[in-house]
Amino acid sequence: MTTSGELAHHRHPGDPLPPLRDRVEATLHNVELRGALRVMATRFNDAREVAISAPGIAAMKERGTAIRAAGVQDLRANLARAEVSLRGLGVQVHHAGTGAEAAELIADLAEARGVRRAVKSKSMATEEIDLNYHLEQRGIHVVETDLGEWIIQKASERPSHIIAPAVHKTRPQITQLFSDLAGGDLPDEREELCAFAQQQLRGEFLTADLGISGANFVCADTGTIVLVTNEGNGRLTTSLPRVHVALVPVEKVLAHFADLATMVPLLIRHATGQQLTSYVTMIHGPRRDGELDGPDEVHVVFLDAGRTALLGTPFESMLRCIRCGACLNVCPVYGTIGGHAYGGVYPGPMGAVLTPLLSGLDEGSELPGATSLCGACSAVCPVGIPLADLLVELRAAVASHAPRRTRRAFFALWSRAWSSPVLYRWSARAANRARRWPRLARRLPVARAWGEGRDLPAPVPETFHDWWRRDRSAAR
Amino acid sequence: MSPQVALFVTCLVDQVSPETGRSAVRLLEAAGCEVTFRTGQTCCGQPAFNSGYPADARRLARHFVDVFADAEAVVAPSGSCVAMVRCYYPTLFTGPERTRVEAVAAKSYELTEYLVDVLGRPDLGAHVDTTVAYHPSCHLLRELGVRDAPRRVLDAAGAPVVELVDAERCCGFGGTFSVLHPEISVPMADEKLDRVVATGARTVAACDTGCLVHLATRARHRGLDLTVRHVADIVADGLA
Numbered sequence: 001m002t003t004s005g006e007l008a009h010h011r012h013p014g015d016p017l018p019p020l021r022d023r024v025e026a027t028l029h030n031v032e033l034r035g036a037l038r039v040m041a042t043r044f045n046d047a048r049e050v051a052i053s054a055p056g057i058a059a060m061k062e063r064g065t066a067i068r069a070a071g072v073q074d075l076r077a078n079l080a081r082a083e084v085s086l087r088g089l090g091v092q093v094h095h096a097g098t099g100a101e102a103a104e105l106i107a108d109l110a111e112a113r114g115v116r117r118a119v120k121s122k123s124m125a126t127e128e129i130d131l132n133y134h135l136e137q138r139g140i141h142v143v144e145t146d147l148g149e150w151i152i153q154k155a156s157e158r159p160s161h162i163i164a165p166a167v168h169k170t171r172p173q174i175t176q177l178f179s180d181l182a183g184g185d186l187p188d189e190r191e192e193l194c195a196f197a198q199q200q201l202r203g204e205f206l207t208a209d210l211g212i213s214g215a216n217f218v219c220a221d222t223g224t225i226v227l228v229t230n231e232g233n234g235r236l237t238t239s240l241p242r243v244h245v246a247l248v249p250v251e252k253v254l255a256h257f258a259d260l261a262t263m264v265p266l267l268i269r270h271a272t273g274q275q276l277t278s279y280v281t282m283i284h285g286p287r288r289d290g291e292l293d294g295p296d297e298v299h300v301v302f303l304d305a306g307r308t309a310l311l312g313t314p315f316e317s318m319l320r321c322i323r324c325g326a327c328l329n330v331c332p333v334y335g336t337i338g339g340h341a342y343g344g345v346y347p348g349p350m351g352a353v354l355t356p357l358l359s360g361l362d363e364g365s366e367l368p369g370a371t372s373l374c375g376a377c378s379a380v381c382p383v384g385i386p387l388a389d390l391l392v393e394l395r396a397a398v399a400s401h402a403p404r405r406t407r408r409a410f411f412a413l414w415s416r417a418w419s420s421p422v423l424y425r426w427s428a429r430a431a432n433r434a435r436r437w438p439r440l441a442r443r444l445p446v447a448r449a450w451g452e453g454r455d456l457p458a459p460v461p462e463t464f465h466d467w468w469r470r471d472r473s474a475a476r
Numbered sequence: 477m478s479p480q481v482a483l484f485v486t487c488l489v490d491q492v493s494p495e496t497g498r499s500a501v502r503l504l505e506a507a508g509c510e511v512t513f514r515t516g517q518t519c520c521g522q523p524a525f526n527s528g529y530p531a532d533a534r535r536l537a538r539h540f541v542d543v544f545a546d547a548e549a550v551v552a553p554s555g556s557c558v559a560m561v562r563c564y565y566p567t568l569f570t571g572p573e574r575t576r577v578e579a580v581a582a583k584s585y586e587l588t589e590y591l592v593d594v595l596g597r598p599d600l601g602a603h604v605d606t607t608v609a610y611h612p613s614c615h616l617l618r619e620l621g622v623r624d625a626p627r628r629v630l631d632a633a634g635a636p637v638v639e640l641v642d643a644e645r646c647c648g649f650g651g652t653f654s655v656l657h658p659e660i661s662v663p664m665a666d667e668k669l670d671r672v673v674a675t676g677a678r679t680v681a682a683c684d685t686g687c688l689v690h691l692a693t694r695a696r697h698r699g700l701d702l703t704v705r706h707v708a709d710i711v712a713d714g715l716a
Contacts, residue, residue, distance in 0.1 A: 021657075021659055024657075024659050024660055025659055028659065028663060332645050332646045332648065332664050332667075333660055333664070335645075336660055336663050336664055336667070337660060369652075369653070369656055369657070370653070370656075370657050370660060371650070371653065372614075372646045372648055372649065372650025372653045372661070372664070373526060373614075373650055373651070373653070374614035374618070374645075374646035374650065375614055375615070375618040375619060376614070376618070376644070376645070376646065378618070379618050392525065392526055392528070394528075395526065395527060395528030396528035396529070396530055397528070398528060399527070399528035399529060400528075407527070408529070411523075411524045411527060411529040411532040412529075412532055414523075414524070414532070415521065415524055415529075415532035415533070415535040415536050416535065418487075418518045418519050418536060418539075419518070419535050419536060419538075419539045420518075421515060421516045421517070421518060424487075424518040424519070428487070428490060428491045431491060432491055446655050449655040449656070449658050450654065450655050450658070450693075452658035452659070452662065453658055453662035453665075453694060453697060454658070454662065454665075454690070454693040454694045454696075454697050455693045455696045455697050456693065457492045457689050457692075457693055460491070460492065460493070460494050460495075462494065463490050463491055463494055464485045464489060464490040464494035464497035464498070465485075465490055465515060467494055467497075467498065468497075468513045468515070469515070472513065
């Protein structure tokens, strides 16, 4: 039996996963986790609802959708322009076709520059390529500096939410963790805990030779690398160490700097419900002559890892995603099972779509089926990704990629039978009759699954078809 | 001339809650409609579509369109089945066939939507004094965009409607999801049922039999003293 603790534990891409059902049940047994999820969802959802009900936000959402749709459509051209702009600013640009290539490239780059210590600001892309592990393999000391990321790094866990990585941990658990690190009891108070983390991290910033970040956006026309953060760690990570490497998934490129006026507030309002984060960092290359701050070298590593393969497919719209996390917060399945149960790096509706698309239909192929298709994700998405429709589309892709013979045969037979009114009515009566013997009926697979926690629906005296025929047709 | 309505009862109503079909007939007739029931009808095909078998769904969609092609209006007591017809049928077809499908899609309505938004008849002369917690089912709300019609029908009948906390959160039915993932689906029902219990209302209503059967059979399994009913059934009971 898997426990939620085991599930939270850091895993490397390709590590075996327990089946989805075991993962879900491990989470359901963790009452503390379910409480934490509920608190998180309410806090984020309430804040977002206020932030997006402000005047002009609906129009901003439309503009954002158009910007991202056009940006994705011209992705290759935008990427080429971004590269030219970045080089013009003195940024060294690299391309990685796969996650493994990206991790190797960054580790080589660090090694060649004699890097011993690295600090990181929060980046899901680096989680995707398991970068910390690769750097540690080369003997490089890596420290996460986002508070949530630092917490889970210290706990040897993995993020359970794309913008609130430690959302699965309660404050008492964090107090315990920090007390163990401090070698003495720390008070269970927010300020004290943050002060402890800040004091620990400050030294890391000052001694690191490499700063690693992701990017929320990169502007093709100006080469601007944009980071939105609340803790200031992003700014320290990208300005104190002598080398800065930004790992940028290719779809993060915006055509125009002016697009930021829409995209930055749209992202933030949907992510944290703030009007603006405490810091919006815009990086234009390394430190220039006469400047006091900034790294000697800035590198951008563009990560493809299955993304451009989605261009021109029914899944292209997924590349619009700006990682705001709103779909996780509104998702009733995410709210029930939590992020770790999804198994991959990206949880929730966006993860259920992205994981099978990026990892191939063999990994995460069960995720699109594990959704109720309620559509809350599609409705909240700031860039109009029809997530629920993509989940259905993926179910079809999975059904043809790895055919389940019984299921396929069932639907083929069923759709033929129910295209015939006579067979439909006959099977309806038969199913109704079967419910008169619930103990026998429960042996049928569908009824057995339904019966897990639910009674079977009681049989009815007659179907509507039979009632109409008896009552209405006769009367006329 | 009275509006001609072709009733689509849906396979779930037909087999699990035929009373809801009879209630729909009564409501439509109370609104002055002439209701016909085309006995060739079967199922909208959504289970196949949502399971990733669009070709099988197309087979049933074609049958549905054949049955209802010449109807003036198709009305069903289900937001989800109508959403399948209106929003997704057209995506299954191309060319001239698509035009024919789109025509049927455009004249298909959920029951309360038809009564309120098409006929402008939320008040059917029914009197209901049961306090009702209304659960807006997902596809009715988000795919058809019907938010107020069921509440207006209940309001017009005098039923006190109480608002659920997190009302727009899914109840966990999700069609095939409910049998493929009972381990997720059932806790979602519990969350919804707990919200209902917290309102103090003894009755929870919705406009989709799938959600209702899921909630009712879970409530029964837990021994909760709750009545789970279709909006049409509640209002039909209040008709003279």
